[in-house]
Amino acid sequence: GAVVSQHPSWVICKSGTSVKIECRSLDFQATTMFWYRQFPKQSLMLMATSNEGSKATYEQGVEKDKFLINHASLTLSTLTVTSAHPEDSSFYICSARHAGLAGDLEYNEQFFGPGTRLTVL
Amino acid sequence: LAKTTQPISMDSYEGQEVNITCSHNNIATNDYITWYQQFPSQGPRFIIQGYKTKVTNEVASLFIPADRKSSTLSLPRVSLSDTAVYYCLVGDILTGANNLFFGTGTRLTVIP
Numbered sequence: 487g488a489v490v491s492q493h494p495s496w497v498i499c500k501s502g503t504s505v506k507i508e509c510r511s512l513d514f515q516a517t518t519m520f521w522y523r524q525f526p527k528q529s530l531m532l533m534a535t536s537n538e539g540s541k542a543t544y545e546q547g548v549e550k551d552k553f554l555i556n557h558a559s560l561t562l563s564t565l566t567v568t569s570a571h572p573e574d575s576s577f578y579i580c581s582a583r584h585a586g587l588a589g590d591l592e593y594n595e596q597f598f599g600p601g602t603r604l605t606v607l
Numbered sequence: 608l609a610k611t612t613q614p615i616s617m618d619s620y621e622g623q624e625v626n627i628t629c630s631h632n633n634i635a636t637n638d639y640i641t642w643y644q645q646f647p648s649q650g651p652r653f654i655i656q657g658y659k660t661k662v663t664n665e666v667a668s669l670f671i672p673a674d675r676k677s678s679t680l681s682l683p684r685v686s687l688s689d690t691a692v693y694y695c696l697v698g699d700i701l702t703g704a705n706n707l708f709f710g711t712g713t714r715l716t717v718i719p
Contacts, residue, residue, distance in 0.1 A: 490650075520707070529694070530651070530709040579650045581707070596707055598643075598650035 488514045488584045492599035499570055500607055506566045507602045509580030515560035516582035520596070521553070524577040536563040570606040578602045611695045611710040618716045625682045627713050629695030632676045637699040640671060640678045645692045645712070654693070655680065682715075690717045 489512040499505050509519055517538045522530040534555055535543040542555035554566040563582075567574055579601045585594040612630040619625045631640070639658050643651035655662055657669040657678070668681040682689060692712040 492650075522709075529711055532708055577648065581650070595653065595656070597653070601648065601650045603648065 488512075488582070488595075488597045490580065490582050490597045490599040492578075492580055492602050494602060495600060496603040496605075498605045498607065501571050502569055504566055504568045505570055505604060506564055507578055507580075507604075509563045509565070509582070509599055511561045511582040511584070511597070514582070514584050516563075516584065517560060518583040519557060519563040520581045520583075521555060521563075521565050522579045522581070524579060524601075530579060533565075567604065570604070572606045575604055575606045578604060611697055613693075613695055613710060613713045615711060616714040616716070618718055619685055620718050621686055622684050625685050625689075625715060625717075627680045627682075627693055627695075627715070628677055629680070630677045631695070631697045634675050634697050635699060638675075638697045639699075640669065640675075641696045641698065641707070642667070642669065642678075642680045643694045643696065645694065651694060651709075685715075685717045687717050687719065690715060 491510045491512055493508045497505055519536040521533045523533050524530045532545050533548045533553060534545060536555045536557040538557045538560050544550045552568055554568060557563040579598055581596045581598040583596055639656055641656040642654040644654050645651045655664055655667045655669045657671050659671050659675060662669045670679040680693060692714050694709050694712040696707045698707050
């Protein structure tokens with residue numbers, strides 16, 4: 487299957503600083519990427535949809551000015567957690583949509599990155 | 608978006624077949640059913656996807672009845688390494704408009 491990477495895999499930062507997380511589709515182009523957040527023992531929660539060349543679409547309750555998303559190319563989306571606080575500590579996971587036609591067969595799959603664990607002190 | 612309901616947890620002994628059922632009563636015509644597996648501190652991993660009847664791959668089978676209001680993921684002869692959380696998701700892939708929303712998932716524990 488297609489590969490999605492995230493960098494860094496973990497990060498520890500002080501309260502008030504900003505942290506950037508990168509999501510890359512390594513062997514395919516993704517016009518759409520997604521950012522999720524997962525707290526311990528809980529399910530993944532969709533934060534926003536990142537579309538290449540346009541503004542991200544945020545889910546209800548997610549502050550767009552706090553979680554800045556940039557999808558500057560077909561293989562890279564970044565999530566910047568601005569002025570991070572301890573309550574932002576979580577596991578952040580991205581996914582990339584891989585869609586197209588293989589002959590007459592239409593496919594549309596999402597491949598997930600390995601996640602980034604953010605700890606804000 | 609169709610909401611999914613799964614058992615919160617399941618236990619199974621090694622070597623047994625495990626069936627995890629997911630309810631999705633409001634599934635739409637264009638919705639596909641996809642199952643993911645997640646280990647702690649890792650991203651979800653695609654297991655299987657289907658639209659109707661039965662789909663089988665090298666790791667699992669997916670059974671979908673005619674009314675498509677539920678689906679069952681079948682894992683043959685589970686091993687300890689199959690201990691994970693399994694998520695059932697429903698989404699429209701034909702139009703490419705699906706954003707995958709995760710439900711609670713089923714935490715499977717395989718016992719020696």
